[in-house]
Amino acid sequence: MTKVPFFDLREMHGATGVQEEIDAAVLRVSRSGRYILGAELEAFEEAYAAYCGNAYCVATASGLAALELTLRALGVGPGDEVIVPAHTFVGSWLPVSATGARPVPVEPAEGSFLIDTEQLDAAVTPRTRAVMPVHLYGHPVDPDAIHRFADRHGLAVLEDAAQAHGARARGRRVGSGHAVAFSFYPGKNLGALGDAGAVVTDDPALADRLRLLRNYGSREKYVHEIKGTNSRLDEIQAAVLAAKLPHLDAWNDRRRTIAHRYTEAFTGLPGLLTPRTEPWAEHVWHQYVLRTPHRTLLQQRLDEAGIGTLIHYPVPVHRTPAYANHTPSPTLPRTERLADEVLSLPIGPHMSDVAVELVVDAVRSAALELGA
Ligand SMILES: *Cc1c(COP(=O)(O)O)cnc(C)c1O
Secondary structure, X not given: OOOEOOOOHXXXXXXXXXXXXXXXXXXXXHOOOOOEOOHHHHHHHHHHHHHHOXXXXXXXXXXXXXXXXXXXXXXXXXXXXXXXXXXOOHHHHHHHHHOOOEEEEEOEOOOOOOEOHHHOHHHXXXXXXXXXXXXXXXXXXXXXXXXXXXXXXXXXXXXXXXXXXXXXXXXXXOOOOXXXXXXXXXXXXOOOOOOOEEEEEOOHHHXXXXXXXXXXXXXXXXXXXXXXXXXXXXXXXXXXXXHHHHHHHHHHHHHHHHHHHHHHHHOOOOOOEOOOOOOOEEOOOOOEEEEOXXXXXXXXXXXXXXXXXXXXXXXXXXXXXXXOOOOOOOOOHHHHHHHHHEEEEOOOOOOOHHHHHHHHHHHHHHHHHHHO
């Protein structure tokens, strides 16, 4: 029997008390008669830009669309290369491929899940146009290292912040940069009731270009300035996100408390590595990810104890059938090892202390048995 599910959105909305605010938002839009490009979208975009400490927010139909449209707005296209982390969700690579450019993977740093900023220079070629740091699991990539690198080579920086709403790096909010893409997929730290995304930027020209791209290349009905697409965030999702946004910091605080409890309880257990947090980083714990060579057995023991777990991600992107013909075929041993060793534990703002201690006890007894 499941005692602690990996993640349960119904419970998350119920236990945190936000369900009624979500219901009211949905009903308000349903009865408004306005469903696309209206006041709810404008209000959410303004609130989210302010939350990020930035000037503009352009919301889109998904996180993938936010990344792809930004790459297009930055002029990335066929023949170009974009540096991406090897260890990430496929959703970081696909938008690069969609523009006709080539994703060039870079391994994670030793002992980290994030792109190794010391290996970036070696990945640059005359075709490199941009670098895409991914703030994976909620931990930001070092902004100083990324900007030093990008400035050195004259590259654009597009941050994939799909897992890092509210995180801070060296005191600055993730989202305060030049071009930062978010996903509001339901399970993210800030999630809609369906697909949703956004780009946050300090650049009025980039924001303007994104507004055109997401709306058929048009700012005025039936005047099509460029070949755009349809990737608008609808009024219902905007209203739901605006209702949830004021809770985000408290929810991230709860995630942090749970993560600290896990790390305190698991540090030093045989055969387990707890996730590292840089001293300058304010982590928002989209996932709490352990590493262990006994992954299959640990997952099985936890399943028997009624604790849900997931693997983020079981197959490295370069090993997926979608990228089987990627040339040249990269050798990425650290990435492949992570795919074999990572295991994500339940975490979320709705989890009670009782649920957290059930996870702690189950992981401790399994690790002591397996590591012995
Ligand atoms: C969720 C996610 C995406 C894609 O976002 P969608 O809204 O699902 O399109 C991209 N990159 C990362 C790292 C993600 O976690």
